[in-house]
Amino acid sequence: MLDICDRLPEGLLDLESDQLYKIFERPTLIHLQGDRQPPLFVSILLHGNETTSWLAMRELLRKYQNPIQNQSLPRSLSIFIGNISAARYRLRHLPNQPDYNRIWQTGDSPEHHMAQQVINEMRSRGVFASIDVHNNTGRNPHYGCITHLEKDFRKLARLFSKTVVYYTSPKTVQSFAFGHFCPSIVVECGQPDLPEGTAHALAYVETCLNLESFANLPDSAIADINLFHTVAIVKVPEEINFSFDGNPHDDITFPNGMDCLNFCELPIGANFGKAKTDRAYLSAMSEDGEEKSDRFFQIENGEIKLKVAAMPSMLTLDTDIVRQDCLCYLMQRM
Numbered sequence: 001m002l003d004i005c006d007r008l009p010e011g012l013l014d015l016e017s018d019q020l021y022k023i024f025e026r027p028t029l030i031h032l033q034g035d036r037q038p039p040l041f042v043s044i045l046l047h048g049n050e051t052t053s054w055l056a057m058r059e060l061l062r063k064y065q066n067p068i069q070n071q072s073l074p075r076s077l078s079i080f081i082g083n084i085s086a087a088r089y090r091l092r093h094l095p096n097q098p099d100y101n102r103i104w105q106t107g108d109s110p111e112h113h114m115a116q117q118v119i120n121e122m123r124s125r126g127v128f129a130s131i132d133v134h135n136n137t138g139r140n141p142h143y144g145c146i147t148h149l150e151k152d153f154r155k156l157a158r159l160f161s162k163t164v165v166y167y168t169s170p171k172t173v174q175s176f177a178f179g180h181f182c183p184s185i186v187v188e189c190g191q192p193d194l195p196e197g198t199a200h201a202l203a204y205v206e207t208c209l210n211l212e213s214f215a216n217l218p219d220s221a222i223a224d225i226n227l228f229h230t231v232a233i234v235k236v237p238e239e240i241n242f243s244f245d246g247n248p249h250d251d252i253t254f255p256n257g258m259d260c261l262n263f264c265e266l267p268i269g270a271n272f273g274k275a276k277t278d279r280a281y282l283s284a285m286s287e288d289g290e291e292k293s294d295r296f297f298q299i300e301n302g303e304i305k306l307k308v309a310a311m312p313s314m315l316t317l318d319t320d321i322v323r324q325d326c327l328c329y330l331m332q333r334m
């Protein structure tokens, strides 16, 4: 279920992300020639509703396709356009599909096979670096996530933002798979469709295309990184009802506007919502998949409180995303 081509189809750059299905029937990998080798790999729309990735790449390609400027790409570029059928409906993924950023380890579905094909194709080309562009649903600063701490990964991250998150789970994500054979990163560009997110992603990819080598970047370039480590992924257990607007029938009521806590380092005792009963708990999974709710949360006088100092990220007010993915991640400074 993968198409591979080596030029841009006519009319592609006139399309919005929800129109790409008119040209591409399935996930597509496009190899474009540039002045330097090996290619930079950029994956976009792994989540169909995260439009910034397409908006940024469209703008970049328009610039380098412009016949008047006649500029060649400074480095070869391979673009993987992921979940085109979900993008059509501006959904993360369709109900009958797996999450396209959870298919990058071996598995039996057609999507798993497709992901392996992309990996093999890029691995055989000796890819320079891998950039996976995403959006958040909640309010977050722009930041990069890396799965390895080697210098080249930190350099790749610092070119995007001072704020860097290190994580090693889930291992089924694209950046983890590519991290085995090239520096790789996920860049989180704020909420979809915002011009500042598009501009930032575009400038970043262009910087990486112009980069001669990571060795050429001095080590001092990464001295000022704020590096955080994911310590838990917080979910609302399936059997527990919740809301953000104070419905008295729900087991948990989260504070309204809670996503303003993203990337705030919170003290012990910080409030994570109201619990109707002691039965209403938040699940907190450590990176190795162990339930550590007791280490991170306690209920005191009907309030869910943080038991350790931690910093949330990707807190979202979108109840569907909370159900499909998670409430947030908890991080600590490294």
Ligand SMILES: [Zn+2]
Pocket (backbone or CB within 6 Å): 046, 047, 050, 101, 134, 135
């Ligand atoms: Zn995403």
